Amino acid sequence: MRTVGLTLSLRSLAGLLTIFLSLSALGGCSSLNPFSDDEGETSANQSVTPPATTAGQVAAQSGAPANPFMWQATLEHVGFMPFQKVDDQEGVIVTDWYIPPGAPLERFRLDVAFSSRALRAEAISIDVFRQELNSAGQWFDAPSSPEVSRNMIDSIIARALVLRQDSGAL
Template sequence: MPPRVLIALATVALSLAACSSDEGIKVAPSPELGPSRERTPGENQSIFGSGGLTFGAGADRNKDLGEGAVLGVNAYLWRASLDTVSFMPITSADPFGGTIVTDWYTAPNAPGERYKLNVYILGRELRSDGVRVSVFRQVQGRGGWADAPAPTTMASALEDTILTKARQLRITGLEQSTAQ
């Protein structure tokens, strides 16, 4: 299947997966996610009513996310994904839809190539198939930057790194809650 078709299918699947309900995962405040706030019952409302078609968190999706707020995706996968791609400039991060898009990054030891990542968190459970990474690569030529194939194992290696970090965060969180 051509990459454009796969990306289009992934976009449609993520759009449908972003349909939310009033359920979610509560997260603590952090520097990356902002100060705490309480979600109000009307935040997941749409023009179709409370049980209708809702994407993300509704009209208030740009408010800060903090303690008492609800993520649309698994909190451990979200945090691990942010940690994993933190060395790259992040263009957008949507904790309700579970999408992280980076800008182009050029490693200091390879100035003739650059990479861009799209990270998709696919659900609320911490599962091995709960995260997908798309890797884009460009090389610099005479006419500027040109698309080039990314290493075939790079996306799966990043997914494995994210999953490992998410499991570590979960274990650390369980240990801290047991100690209290």
């Protein structure tokens, strides 16, 4: 009985320690905050070249408009969709139509564009296109919630920050 209680306490302590260390590592880095109002943050001080093993290496070497960590995170985030165009020189990713398995009467397509190498929300735009299938078997345009794009950008930035931290480039 005593060992079980001690094991649970150690597991809880280890979990809390992991969360605390993660938050303190990110909290101390104001340049990682994509919502910071710090006027000193520019795309020049946000550019960090990742290790040669990441897919963002080509973008970093070519001077492409996308931050290499955001580029990699975006590819990972939308990788379940078929790609129509992936151009790291232009900083553009265009997907083909994707029909979710649980919703065969609607489909989605994304246009992703990068405007700078900054690791910030303002450096990426995502246009979400949605269509629905009518009873005649024809696809027609349907509105897509702006929340979808914002949530995707938030997820991409969160993943890019992890990739940046894992690269040791902090």
